Amino acid sequence: MGQRTPLYDLHVAMGAKLVDFGGWDMPLHYGSQVEEHHQVRGDCGVFDVSHMTVVDVHGSEAHAWLRGLLANDLDSLDEPGKALYSAMLNERGGVIDALMIYRLADGFRLVLNAVTRKKVLAWLYQHQPAGAVEVRERSELSIFAAQGPNAREKVAQLLGQPRAELIHRLLPFRAEAEADWFIARTGYTGEDGLEIMLPAEQAVGLFNELVGAGIAPIGLGARDTLRLEAGMNLYGQDLDEQHSPWVSNLAGSVALEPRGRPFVGRAALEAELAQGPASRLVGLVLEERGVLRAHQVVRVAGVGEGEITSGSFSPTLNKSIALARVPAATAERAEVEIRGRWLPVRVVKPTFVRHGKILV
Template sequence: MGQRTLLYDLHLALGAKTVDFGGWDMPLHYGSQVDEHHQVRSDCGVFDVSHMTVIDIRGDAATAWLQRLLANDVARLDQVGKAVYSPMLHEQGGVIDDLIAYRTATGYRLVTNAATRARVLEWLDQQRDGLAVDVQVRPDLAILAVQGPNAREKVAALVSASRAALIRTLRPFEGVMDGDWFIARTGYTGEDGLELIFPGDQAVAFFNDLVGAGIAPSGLGARDTLRLEAGMHLYGQDIDEQHTPLSCNLGWSIAWEPASRNFIGRAALLAEIERGVQEKLVGLVLEERGVLRAHQVVRVAGIGEGEITSGSFSPTLSKSIALARVPMATGDRAEVEIRGKWYPVRVVRPTFVRHGKILI
């Protein structure tokens, strides 16, 4: 038996099929993964993501400490509520985790992946080095992600007037406290929506309110196909400690200026740039029947080979799509080995669908 969120029994009551995910028993779907996917693209759905880790950072040295720990720069968060996506690197430039850091009235709030929890907490402890920082892990909080074009209006109709006003005025990639609730306009589906962090003892009642308002409970299956269509990375597949952000299409998340900011992994990344980055992450589209899966070999004629990192059938496109790490010189065509046979694939920018629009 794995770890369970406070909503586990409710998931079962709603008919969820559960699976192990990073040591947590989580809902895969509530009957139809494809229906849940389409519901989020066309209306909205709610995901229990309370398995993720919330860490509050306070103290006089918090900003300087996070400037060293993260490849992106928290000093850019010049107002309470602003957020930044960032890799957290080790000295060799590999990705320990990818996370969101929010500026709060008392410091910073980090939201990190579930599977990296132990590694991240160990790394934070190793890097404190007597600095004046307070690190508080928040297992007392629940996290719900309500995603889709109608998500904000439907949630606003269920909460207090002050929270509804906040939801309607939040800009993308902002997160603000209202009482004991933290409301962020972020997500992992390529649609508009919210991530709500609030006391765990309120989770069951509010989840029931959402479902009662017609917001479909949605599981990890739809979450995976939605994020894949949006070209968003899954830790442990598309990014890991063996690869740097430069080989994962995450160069945009590195703040190189000011040059004096010596974040962990900076020297390794500069050395990689000097040598020449050898790989990149691309999107693949299979035009024939078949399914692209992680670890299938990608062959690029006259150039070399790569590997699919994430692959699945795309409900929006009605085709199989994938993210793949391939040689830098890869053009617009390649082949993938499926069950001993080679199939042609189209190589595209690794963003297939965003805000309901097909981009390939």
Template structure:
């Protein structure tokens, strides 16, 4: 038996097929992964992502700690509720995890991936020992992600007036707190959406209200195809501690100013820039029938010089798509080996679908 969110029994009651996901028992789907995918693109659905890790950092030197640990500049979060995507890097410039960072009235809140929880918590606490601040793992909270073009419309009637008004006012990368609820707008599907953190004791009642309001529960299967279509990286596949963010389209999460901010990994990344980055992350579209999967080799100009980091069938495009790390010189064509045969693929910008529109 794996780890379980407080919604485990509710998932079973809703007919979920449960699978192991990085040590967690999570719903793969509730009947049809493809239908759930389309439902989020066209209407909206709710993901139980309570397996994600939430940390509160408070104290006089909380900002100083994050300036040392994170690739992005938290000093840019000038108001309560502002948010940014950032990276925790090791000394070699590899990605320990990518995190969302929120400015709160008491300090900062970080949301990281489930698979990295122990590593991230140990890393935060190790370095916090040198700063006047505390790190608190909020395992008393649940986290829901309501994604899709109708997310706000469907949510509004089941929230109280104060929370509904806050939710409607949020722009992307903003958050607001009302009592013990924390409402944000970040997203992982390429659609509009809202995340709600609330006490675990309220989670079952809340998801009952969501489902009652016509917000369909969505499993991790559709979550993966939705994020892949949107071109978002998945930790452990597209990124890990051996992968530089400069090779996987994450350079925008690095803030080089001020030059005096010596965050962990900075010197290594600067050296990589000085030497010249040799790889990039691209999108691939398979025009013929077949399946693209992580680990498949990519051939460019008759040389095996790249690899698929994550891939799947795209319900929106009706074709197999993938993210792949390839030489920076790669143009618009390549080949992928599938079952010992080479198939041509189009090389595209790794944003296949955004806001319901096909971009490739």
């Protein structure tokens, strides 16, 4: 038996198929993964993502400390409510985690991937300066993600006036606190939406209200195909401690300017950039029948070989798509080995769908 979110019994009552995900018993789907995928792309749905980890950082040295620990530059968070996506690196430039960080009125909030919780917390405590920084895991909080083109409007209609007004004025990559809730306009699907952090004892009541208002519950299966279509990485597959942001399509999570800012992993990143990264993360589209899966070999004529990191059938494109780490010189065509056959694939920018629009 794995760890369980406060909604475990409710997931069971709703008929969810439960699976292990990073040590947590989580809903894969509530009947049809494909229908749930289309529900989010066309309307809206709600995910229980309480398996993710919230960490608050306070103290007089919090800003300076995190600015040296994260690859992106916290100076861009120049006012409370701003959000930033950043890699956290080891000394070799490998990705310990890719996380969201929010500026609070009196500190910062980090939201970590579920599978990286132990090592990231250990890394934070290992580097924590004595007395000047407080690191507090907020295990008493639950997290919901309401995603889809109609998500913000439907959630706002359900909530009271202060929270509805907050949702209506919230800009992308911004967050605000309202009483004991923290509402962010962020997500992991390529659609507009919200992520709501709230006390765990309120989780069941809110989830029931959302579902009762017609916001369908969505499992991890659709979450995976939605994020893959959006070209968003999954930790442990598309990024890990053996690969840098340069070869994981995460250059946007790194800020090398200003040049005088030291951060963990910077020297390794600069050395790799000067030499020229040997590989890159691209998108693949399979034009023939078949399914692209992680670890399938990618062959590029006259260049070399690579490997699929994430692959699945795309309900929006009605084709199989994948993310793959391939030689840097890879152009527009490649082949993938599927059950002993080499099938042609198109190489594309690794964003297939964004805000409901097909981009490849």
